[in-house]
Structures are given as C-alpha cells and as structure tokens.
Amino acid sequence: xxxxxxxxxxxxxxxxxxxxxxxxxxxxxxxxxxxxxxxxxxxxxxxxxxxxxxxxxxxxxxxxxxxxxxxxxxxxxxxxxxxxxxxxxxxxxxxxxxxxxxxxxxxxxxxxxxxxxxxxxxxxxx
Numbered sequence: 116x117x118x119x120x121x122x123x124x125x126x127x128x129x130x131x132x133x134x135x136x137x138x139x140x141x142x143x144x145x146x147x148x149x150x151x152x153x154x155x156x157x158x159x160x161x162x163x164x165x166x167x168x169x170x171x172x173x174x175x176x177x178x179x180x181x182x183x184x185x186x187x188x189x190x191x192x193x194x195x196x197x198x199x200x201x202x203x204x205x206x207x208x209x210x211x212x213x214x215x216x217x218x219x220x221x222x223x224x225x226x227x228x229x230x231x232x233x234x235x236x237x238x239x240x241x
Contacts, residue, residue, distance in 0.1 A: 122165075124223045128152060129162050130171060130190035131197065133182055143180040196222040196230060203237060 132151040136143045149159045163180065166172045171186030182190055197218045204214035225233075 125162060126166065126169070126171065127189060127193045127223055128219075129159075129166060130182065130186050131193040133172070133180060134187070134190035134194055137182065143182070145178060145180070148180070193222055196225065199230075199234060199237070200225075203233065 129148065129152070132148055133143045136147050136151060140147065145156065145159045145163060148154075148163075149156050152159075163172060163174065166186065167174065169185075171183055171189065173181050173183060175181070197215075200218035200221055201211075201214045204217055205211055209217070
C-alpha cells in the first residue's frame, strides 16, 4: 500500500508549525496551531488526535502540546529544509514572501539527495 502523501505533508506542516510556536511563544496550544496554519479548530483537533496516535505529540491535562522526540525529528528536519530553501531563493533574487511560500511547497517533496546537493552548493558559495 502506498503511503498517504497528503497525510504525511499534513503531519509535517503541523509539526513544523508547532515547533515554530514553541520557539516563538514557549508553549503550544491548539488554538495557536489553528491560527498559524489558517485552519479551523476542528481540523486541529482531528489532526492532533492522529499525531498523538503516531506518538509525535503528547497533550497535558490543560491541553498544552509537547512534541515528542520522534515528532521533533520530523519538525526540525522540515523547518531546516524550509529555512534553507527560503534563504536560497531570497539569495537568488526571489521576493521574500514568494520564497517562503515556494519553500513550503518544496520542503515536503525535495529528495534527500537533491536537498544535500543544494546544501553543498550553498556551503561552497559562502
């Protein structure tokens, strides 16, 4: 059976958003995730349930979210890809807003080989 690509991208988007919230606010709440991603609270409720089932997050009795070690590996990988891609696009003249949007699209689909080659290229140019 093929992996559910849409579900995988959703997982990555949610974990990345949660990591950003953790960095910016020091805590993660469902309502903040909804605002960060521009989705409804019921969508967040549905997805956080799936993330808990997969062991990527835990929620305490006050419904604050903590990213587990497994979830953190995914979140950090995607955030690193996003930041690297966005910075590269800006460096070649792309408007920052467009660069961020394009990085969001590409961060999920770029192969590890291509991403590593891009990182090597960037390192050589610095």
